[in-house]
Amino acid sequence: MRAEQATALEYLRDKGTRLAAAQIHERVSAGFTALEGFLDGVTETEARVRALPEEWSIQEVADHLVETHRPSLEELRDLLAGRRPPGEPIPAGLQSRDPLARPWPEILGELKRLQAEVVATLGAAPDVLNDARAPVVMVISVKEPDGRETPLHWIEELDWKAYAVVFRLHVMDHLGQARKILRAVRG
Numbered sequence: 001m002r003a004e005q006a007t008a009l010e011y012l013r014d015k016g017t018r019l020a021a022a023q024i025h026e027r028v029s030a031g032f033t034a035l036e037g038f039l040d041g042v043t044e045t046e047a048r049v050r051a052l053p054e055e056w057s058i059q060e061v062a063d064h065l066v067e068t069h070r071p072s073l074e075e076l077r078d079l080l081a082g083r084r085p086p087g088e089p090i091p092a093g094l095q096s097r098d099p100l101a102r103p104w105p106e107i108l109g110e111l112k113r114l115q116a117e118v119v120a121t122l123g124a125a126p127d128v129l130n131d132a133r134a135p136v137v138m139v140i141s142v143k144e145p146d147g148r149e150t151p152l153h154w155i156e157e158l159d160w161k162a163y164a165v166v167f168r169l170h171v172m173d174h175l176g177q178a179r180k181i182l183r184a185v186r187g
Contacts, residue, residue, distance in 0.1 A: 004142045004152065016162035021127040024164050028122055031168035032115040035065075035175045039111070042182060044104035051184035056099075058178045058185075062107050063099035065174060069114040072167065075134050076121060079160035082130040089135040089155055115171075122164055133157040136166060 016024065039062060047059040056064070068090055075085035096102075135155050142152045158166065 002142060002152065004140055005138075005154065008138060008140050009156065012156075012158065012162040012165060016165035017129070017159055019161065019165075021122070021125045021161070024161055025119065025122040025125070028164055028168045029119045031171045031175075032119060035171045035178075036112055036115065038175055038178060039108055042104075042178075046182060046185050047104045048100055049181075049185045051181055055177070055181060058181050059104055059107060060095065060099040061174050061178050061181070062104075062111055063102075064093070064095050065171065066107060066111050066114060067094045067096055068170070069111070069118065069167075072163075073114060073118055073121065076118065076160065076163060076167075079130075079132045079134055079163055080121070080125055082132050084132050085134045089137045092137045092139050092153060118164075118167055125160070125164075129159050129161065133159060134163055136163065 015027070019027075039058070042058055047062070048057055050057045050060075071090050075090070078085040134157070136158050137153060138156045139151050139153050141149045144150055
């Protein structure tokens, strides 16, 4: 295990597993609010532009979040019910078949609806852990010996609290990506 992996797992324990359910609810909700506030200021034209080489457009980022939130919400519900979610972990780069096919307001509306469902689910979550775990594809950036940053992927088994915190980490990571894209779009 690399040091960066150990740091990531420690974060999930400290900011997930060991926190009260109300604190997790608050943190995830705040992350979703920040993302939605930013995306509300993006026009449909801006959302569709691929302004940076090898980067998604903002609409593709939002599509990715919709496509990952849908199954993640179901997995969270399974974990809260004490069940291991069925199937394989959700792929890290999941997108719809054609992320630019839907109108921007439709994608944004679905993202907000899914995030509201996650927040409501977390708001009703008990402040206890059970034995259920879900496999999650973890992705972090690591520095290689030559100084390059590369993504590191691995699968980690997470309890419901750590799993819930991944929602926040995921949206905050993509919020940073979307901000960078919008800066490039607006020149």
